[in-house]
Amino acid sequence: MDIEAVDVGVLIDDREIVAGQSLTCRPNTMTALVGPSGCGKTTLLHCVGLLQRPTFGRVLVDGADTSSWSSRRVRQFWRDNAAFVIQDYGIVDDESVAYNVTMSATLFTNRLRADQSRLEAALDRTGLAGRGGDRASHLSGGEKQRLAIARAIYKDAAVVLVDEPTASLDSANRTLVVDLFADRAAAGCTVIIATHDEEMMAACDSLHTVSRQRSDTTAKVAR
Ligand SMILES: Nc1ncnc2c1ncn2[C@@H]1O[C@H](COP(=O)(O)OP(=O)(O)OP(=O)(O)O)[C@@H](O)[C@H]1O
Ligand SMILES: [Mg+2]
Secondary structure, eight states: OOEEEEEEEEEETTEEEEEEEEEEEOTTEEEEEEOSTTSSHHHHHHHHTTSSOOSEEEEEETTEEGGGOOHHHHHHHHHHHEEEEOTTOSOOTTSBHHHHHHOOBOTTTOOBOSOHHHHHHHHHHTTOTTOTTSBGGGSOHHHHHHHHHHHHHHHTOSEEEEEOTTTTOOHHHHHHHHHHHHHHHHTTOEEEEEOOOHHHHHHOSEEEEOOSSOBOEEEOOOO
């Protein structure tokens, strides 16, 4: 799926948080949103993931202007097309790791209606093999981060939106996570990542510097 921001700006309490940002993110590519702390990376990521409506400009999904989308249409996009890996986003602490990856335990039996082999593959890829039965609250910060990534892998969504996935990871796990997202892009996903991490930036196809000046994406390499 193509995700495009056209002159996106965000004002909060009359303060310009993000201004005039234009970028296009395509399938098969990993785009980094970069810049110093506070420059608006998370805010712009939320805009392109339709979590937040920009004050100015438009976000297009496969060429369709989402500014006219109903909240129902936006929820449909989240459900069917998007996976978010955002800090503290939607991990249910009282539930098992497996539940959090698949989000499909039935209310009454609590039995997973999940695809077991996909679940195991997602846990395996994120270094959480054998942890499916553990409570999410028993995971460390870094393990929770990888749990959120396992969920995105399991969901196999067309668009993957990620905020600082390597913050607080050691270098072995950082490399693991960088490779996981690079694999998602290679599998055809549109991957968009707000990051400070040099290793992550190096793996991305294009870097978009977020600033309060109008800016565009720098393509690094043609894949
Ligand atoms: N809901 C809000 N209300 C007020 N100010 C906000 C809000 N959300 C963001 N901001 C401000 O907007 C600016 C950009 O924030 P944002 O979180 O997008 O930055 P960032 O580039 O992701 O920073 P970091 O690298 O530290 O995560 C900051 O100055 C922040 O304080
Ligand atoms: Mg941020």
